[in-house]
Amino acid sequence: GQNIDQPTEMTATEGAIVQINCTYQTSGFNGLFWYQQHAGEAPTFLSYNVLDGLEEKGRFSSFLSRSKGYSYLLLKELQMKDSASYLCAVEGFQKLVFGTGTRLLVSP
Amino acid sequence: KAGVTQTPRYLIKTRGQQVTLSCSPISGHRSVSWYQQTPGQGLQFLFEYFSETQRNKGNFPGRFSGRQFSNSRSEMNVSTLELGDSALYLCASSLESPPRNTEAFFGQGTRLTVV
Numbered sequence: 232g233q234n235i236d237q238p239t240e241m242t243a244t245e246g247a248i249v250q251i252n253c254t255y256q257t258s259g260f261n262g263l264f265w266y267q268q269h270a271g272e273a274p275t276f277l278s279y280n281v282l283d284g285l286e287e288k289g290r291f292s293s294f295l296s297r298s299k300g301y302s303y304l305l306l307k308e309l310q311m312k313d314s315a316s317y318l319c320a321v322e323g324f325q326k327l328v329f330g331t332g333t334r335l336l337v338s339p
Numbered sequence: 340k341a342g343v344t345q346t347p348r349y350l351i352k353t354r355g356q357q358v359t360l361s362c363s364p365i366s367g368h369r370s371v372s373w374y375q376q377t378p379g380q381g382l383q384f385l386f387e388y389f390s391e392t393q394r395n396k397g398n399f400p401g402r403f404s405g406r407q408f409s410n411s412r413s414e415m416n417v418s419t420l421e422l423g424d425s426a427l428y429l430c431a432s433s434l435e436s437p438p439r440n441t442e443a444f445f446g447q448g449t450r451l452t453v454v
Contacts, residue, residue: 264442273429276442326395327372327443331381
């Protein structure tokens with residue numbers, strides 16, 4: 232079966248750091264994606280992890296532990312425009328399975 | 340280059356009707372996946388097509404079907420619409436079929452409302 236868990240909602244203040252966790256149990260694992268989706272818009276790609284460890288890309292970093300079925304997305308120096316939903320997605324056997332997403336609210 | 344184009348953007352249908360949604364992938368992309376997004380369920384995988392063949396299918400009833408043409412454009416069809424089919428339908432295109440190491444690019448979606 233496929234099960235991907237993320238917190239439903241998180242809040243943080245501008246300039247802070249926030250970590251969004253994702254745990255998964257899937258049949259087959261080829262990689263893990265993080266997408267950002269602003270309200271009313273299409274999801275856009277943020278990061279991809281296939282090996283254990285941390286991938287850094289500017290203010291965003293993503294970590295993966297395959298043995299623990301765990302990933303997190305780290306957002307630094309938060310900006311108001313970072314208010315969005317963040318979707319964790321696992322590529323299993325021939326399909327990409329998404330979590331329900333974490334809605335992040337950034338306040339001044 | 341042009342992104343993923345989905346038409347129409349908005350659609351209102353009555354229960355029992357059928358609907359066809361269209362997705363034009365990024366030029367050169369051969370894989371097209373369809374997702375249904377609702378507030379409570381998140382993105383649910385419908386099916387994926389690669390080179391005109393359905394490679395995988397999610398857990399949706401047979402009322403949901405799709406196809407892909409030789410130019411990689413894809414359509415999905417929902418017959419005998421139910422109120423619960425109201426959702427945002429997203430199409431994503433990518434170069435390859437899973438497993439892959441490149442991201443999928445999403446269209447803006449079609450917002451379907453069934454009344």
